[in-house]
Amino acid sequence: MEQPKNMTDEELIKGIAAKDHTALKELVDRYQFMVLNLSNSIIGNRDDAEEVTQDVFFQVYKSAHQFRGDANLSTWLHRITVNKSLSFLRNNKKHAQTLSTDIEYEDGNKIEFGSSDEYKPDELILKNEQKKLLNRALNSLPDNQRVAFVLHKTRDLQYKEIAKIMKRSVSSVESLIHRAKLNLQKELLDFFEKNND
């Protein structure tokens, strides 16, 4: 049998459908970064995104036998990630609301700022404030605007691909992203006008 590393996505899915754990591990290695970061962009919390990431791959394991070859694996994974992230938010509404006003940043920050000799606390605080503000603005959007915007802006996907993931027309995705930007602009302006120093 072929090494999982050399297998195509489609072959991996077949392996997973046959309950091959090494095939699943390879799929996780290939896509965990994408799944985790997409979920984190939607939820705005690292630990929760980790939990959702695990759920996404568990779902893949359970339903790999239903995956149709004509669908794109990446589209499918994006969709499961979006759905799991949104349902996480819906099931943890209280939790999510506290988070949106007070998001904590853990050790992940150091990765972002490179080696420790470049480490600048002021910059870090500024970055964190900025991230908090962006998260809060994102959280104020209706779900479908937020999802379309995040897929477009942080995943850098084409409208056509977003349309497939969200099962919508390209023009409706375009309009969601447009409205998202206007709403985000309004949120940011409101914030800065209220906190004018």
Next chain:
Amino acid sequence: MRCKDAKKRFIALIENKLSSNEKNRLEEHLKVCNECSQLFEKVNSTWAGFNGSEQIKPSPYLWTRLEQRIIEYDEKRNSIFDWLRLPGRWLQPVAAATLIVIGIVIGYYLGNFPTSETEALYANAEEREVVLQDFFESNYLNTFSDGFEGSIGEAYLSMESDF
């Protein structure tokens, strides 16, 4: 250009989506209006945060935890198979009848699912899964796909998903 109209065009300017005429008018306004230009700088630098979004690294324990979970899932799955085989063939008509009843209930649930625009995104696998799992957990059963083939045991097991 009035301040109000200028502010509405900040993101469009940042993303280079304005016509050259509008762009010029906005830039002229920003040169003369201190309030707007300060506000623009703040919005601009904040918006940049979307571009260099933080990329986080997966925990090294992700796979270990996931593997544990699928091992437990496989065990549970196999034990249902065993349970179905154990009492012999007489159970199969009972199981079949149970499935039909469950099918009707699922049909009822799905038929009542939200269809508004906002809900459309979830009115698929994800949402159904939550509802159905809650429903079936008490029976120690999992959801199944429509049109199962093979043994009755397999019908208990397949997870539904939307793709």
